[in-house]
Amino acid sequence: MSDHELRVSKIRDGTVIDHVEGGQALNVLAILGIDGSEGLGVSVGMNVPSDRLGRKDLVKVEGRELSQSEVDVLSLIAPEATINIVREFEVVEKNRVTRPDRVAGVLSCPNRNCITNADEPVETRFEVVADGVRCDYCSTVLRSDIADHIDV
Amino acid sequence: MRQDHLITATQLSRDDIEAVLDRAREVAADPEAYADRHAGTMLALCFFEPSTRTRMSFDSAAKRLGIDTIDMGDVDSSSVSKGESLADTVRVIEGYADSIVLRHPSEGAATLAAEFVDVPVINAGDGAGQHPSQTLLDLHTIRENHGLDDLTVGIMGDLKYGRTVHSLATALTNFDARQHFISPESLRLPRSVRFDLHETGAQVREHDDLEAVLPELDVLYVTRIQKERFPDENEYHRVAGEYRIDADTLEAAPDDLTVMHPLPRVDEIAPDVDDTDHARYFEQAHNGIPVRMALLDTLLENAEADEGMEVDR
Numbered sequence A: 001m002s003d004h005e006l007r008v009s010k011i012r013d014g015t016v017i018d019h020v021e022g023g024q025a026l027n028v029l030a031i032l033g034i035d036g037s038e039g040l041g042v043s044v045g046m047n048v049p050s051d052r053l054g055r056k057d058l059v060k061v062e063g064r065e066l067s068q069s070e071v072d073v074l075s076l077i078a079p080e081a082t083i084n085i086v087r088e089f090e091v092v093e094k095n096r097v098t099r100p101d102r103v104a105g106v107l108s109c110p111n112r113n114c115i116t117n118a119d120e121p122v123e124t125r126f127e128v129v130a131d132g133v134r135c136d137y138c139s140t141v142l143r144s145d146i147a148d149h150i151d152v
Numbered sequence B: 001m002r003q004d005h006l007i008t009a010t011q012l013s014r015d016d017i018e019a020v021l022d023r024a025r026e027v028a029a030d031p032e033a034y035a036d037r038h039a040g041t042m043l044a045l046c047f048f049e050p051s052t053r054t055r056m057s058f059d060s061a062a063k064r065l066g067i068d069t070i071d072m073g074d075v076d077s078s079s080v081s082k083g084e085s086l087a088d089t090v091r092v093i094e095g096y097a098d099s100i101v102l103r104h105p106s107e108g109a110a111t112l113a114a115e116f117v118d119v120p121v122i123n124a125g126d127g128a129g130q131h132p133s134q135t136l137l138d139l140h141t142i143r144e145n146h147g148l149d150d151l152t153v154g155i156m157g158d159l160k161y162g163r164t165v166h167s168l169a170t171a172l173t174n175f176d177a178r179q180h181f182i183s184p185e186s187l188r189l190p191r192s193v194r195f196d197l198h199e200t201g202a203q204v205r206e207h208d209d210l211e212a213v214l215p216e217l218d219v220l221y222v223t224r225i226q227k228e229r230f231p232d233e234n235e236y237h238r239v240a241g242e243y244r245i246d247a248d249t250l251e252a253a254p255d256d257l258t259v260m261h262p263l264p265r266v267d268e269i270a271p272d273v274d275d276t277d278h279a280r281y282f283e284q285a286h287n288g289i290p291v292r293m294a295l296l297d298t299l300l301e302n303a304e305a306d307e308g309m310e311v312d313r
């Protein structure tokens, strides 16, 4: 058993997010809204050697599966990520993330004057465009700074 | 136009625009024919930001179609100051009226409102976002003076926060129009509008001053540069002064140049321009009536057609 396989199969039930671009692991945790206070078992690998990415990060979360909105936003900061669902130490499902047309929730609009920042009963919604995302409400375009606007 | 609401200029195709403007022409030619067309219906005027002319323009347009209007009044005296969400406000007002005109200080407000109600919503300005009914009357004015193709338009002033500019620039991409954007560096078009222009393949030609492009223009669209956009007053006076025009400035313009302004103006167009043949801004403001009549007529007609189809949905 290789070192890599050992790392990803150590949790009992939960999710392993693998092949995350090096340096993005903490942003992945932010997308999942995990800061440690939830009491979930979390381990993070950073800058692990990877054939595909050179160096990669990975995140393992015990007892937690991802919602579609979380996977959608994840795909924006970690387009190569794979999501492994683990039950009883076995990977029972392995999925690559795909780039969605829209992402809902999770991100907040960077435009302070956007109606979505005004205590209205709506989720944020962004259209995924060539080099970023664009607010469905105010049209503000978010590019490389996506990770700064994860709403936790 | 097969639309339920008018929220942004980006939703408008060339056909949509021409359909409304054709109808505006008909309205202008024979207003009597439209007098009672929507009698018995009600329009709610919801202005969360001070406005006199846009509100009055819609009020007048509605009444000329036989529509009764109800006005939310000033924000200070309404429940908004008590912290009610916009989503709640419009859902309540939907029960009082058959269509809603909304002005709001936040970008995206009209998009949100339209998600919560079934009656037509017209965006009459959302923060520094869009003001598409103004654009329709702007285009009507341009069309009646020059036509909408083979056109060179200069847009000058506050391009960053100017919602009339944002809507006009995107709408013009439907036509064979070259656009020049003239503004101080700090007030250039925002990323969101550039995005739409690039999407359509339109070129964004930017200039620091008017002089070089003035001789090429068919239309010069002037907007106000507001004091609050500058950190200090001296800077404002220095910069704003460079984007004022007077009759002398226009000596270098083509004879048939049309000068437009969404109004109110302060001093960016000197009064001596009013006496030149270039001045079209009062005509432009007056065009608000037939154009908004045509717009209301179209949206209410679409809403009635939708109602007829309800069973099949």
Ligand SMILES: [Zn+2]
Binding pocket: A109, A110, A111, A114, A115, A116, A135, A136, A137, A138, A139, A140, B108
């Ligand atoms: Zn926004």
